[in-house]
Amino acid sequence: MERALSISLAILLIPLTLVTLSKISKIKRWWRTRSKLPRGSSGWPFIGETLDFIACAFSPCPESFMSKRRLMHGKVFRSHLFGSPTIVSIDAEFSRAVLQSDAKAFVPWYPKSLTELMGKSSILLINGSLQKKVHGLIGAFFKAHHLKAQITSDMQSYVQQSMAKWEDGQLVHIQDESKQIVFQILVKVLIGLEPGEEMHLLKVQFREFIAGLMSLPVKFPGSRLYRSLKAKKNMVKLVEKIINEKRERNNGKFARDVIDVLINDASGQLTDDLISDNMIDLMIPGEDSVPVLITLAIKYLSDCPLALQRLEEENMQLKKKKSQLGESLDWTDYMSLSFTQDVITETLRLGSIISGIMRTAVKDTEVKGHFIPKGWCVFMYIRSVHLDESHYDDPHQFNPWRWKNKDLSTCSFTPFGGGQRLCPGLDLARLEASVFLHHLVTNFTWVAEKDYVVNFPTVRMKYRMPVKITRRRDV
Secondary structure, eight states, rough: HHHHHHHHHHHHHHHHOOOOOOHHHHHHHHHHHHHHHHOOOOOOOTTTTTTHHHHHTTSOOTTHHHHHHHHHHSEEEEETTTEEEEEEEHHHOOOHHHHHTTTTEEEEOOOHHHHHHHHHTTTTTOHHHHHHHHHHHHHHTOOOHHHHHHHHHHHHHHHHHHTTTTOOOOOEEEEHHHHHHHHHHHHHHOOOSSEEEEHHHHHHHHHHHHHHSSSSSOOSSSSEEEEEEHHHHHHHHHHHHHHHHHHHHHOOTSSSHHHHHHHOOEEEEEEHHHHHHHHTTTTTTHHHHHHHHHHHHOOOOOOHHHHHHHHHHHHHHHHHHHHHHHHOOOOHHHHHHHHHHHHHHHHHHHHHHHOOEEESSSSEETTTTTOOOOOEEEEHHHHHHHHHHHHHHHSSSSOOOGGOOOOOSSSTOOOTTTTGGTTTTTHOOOOOHHHHHHHHHHHEEEOOOOOEEEEESSSSEETTEEEEEEOOOOO
């Protein structure tokens, strides 16, 4: 009887023992995982350290959030930002390793409102072979000789037309002027649309669309996100119309714009919906990144007369040389302006237009000795790397001369991202900035009004960089 009871009790205890052992195993696994995580703090329940990060981002020293934690925890630390447990990196080598990883380890992470607006087929969100194909096709087209010649000619034409309207003593807002010009260039490159009524309508809808990229993720009628989604639908209709017209014309394999490149692809992977969505997403640099690059360059040059003088001398010398030969400037001429390129590089470093890049770990991963659990976000804060004293002397000082004979491929300089998602239009951004700066400094002098750099949610000038211009009489 006692033996039977013992056996029965043992049988009843087996499930309980298994459950207990399982829980102990999970606790041990959780503890091992936590012990391997970088040092740091999760902050407040639910909101984590997000409010502290945002408060610093709006301040004159947005990197202060990172600097404080670097002193306590090191260059790689854990936090909790934007609703997700996060590994934050201000370490150049760690960030480079994550950026170089493929989709088996990390995939892009963006705020919910942005992913809603971009759509699942956006080049910013797709992964694997499809992302490589789209990125590769666009990147190869942007490097094509005939496109470089076309963009150079168009950029010069649009800049000259815009600047021809400026009068002595006029207050010009550089941020507005550069946006107008660069958007037209990029739209023509992407979908072949020339300035006119459709371009104007597209611009109006695009501004409505882009206003929702950093909005609350609610889309009831009348909300910011709802209005932005509606604007994108209107833009998609226009792009689809252009795609259909191109298919009907059947102009062969010669690609005049990015739509031509994508619809001529024979793989069958690129649907019209995918093409339309990506054309709109790729317009964002025309509204944001490149105009801000130009605007910040003017800001920094205005505050550094010695650099402005050197830039003027270099560009005036080239202009006189080409004038004597009776030739117009081409792509190679603009890219050969070494100090101008150094000014652009230094603007990219100091301005950090893209302040950070976010990825999500798709599996438990270890990078440079730091453990990253599956589902955690990795936030690579580029701005802090660009302002790191261990990489740059006097990093808060605008100093284009620091780039003389310096290697730009270093992991401490990543203004265009890296790895398989390196921005395919980085050379075009440099060209557009070079053309604008060349025509500005060779035709005008200016006095800048007081203005401030705002770093959150996107980098921009608070008052759109107003300058009072005077046309040169010595040219």
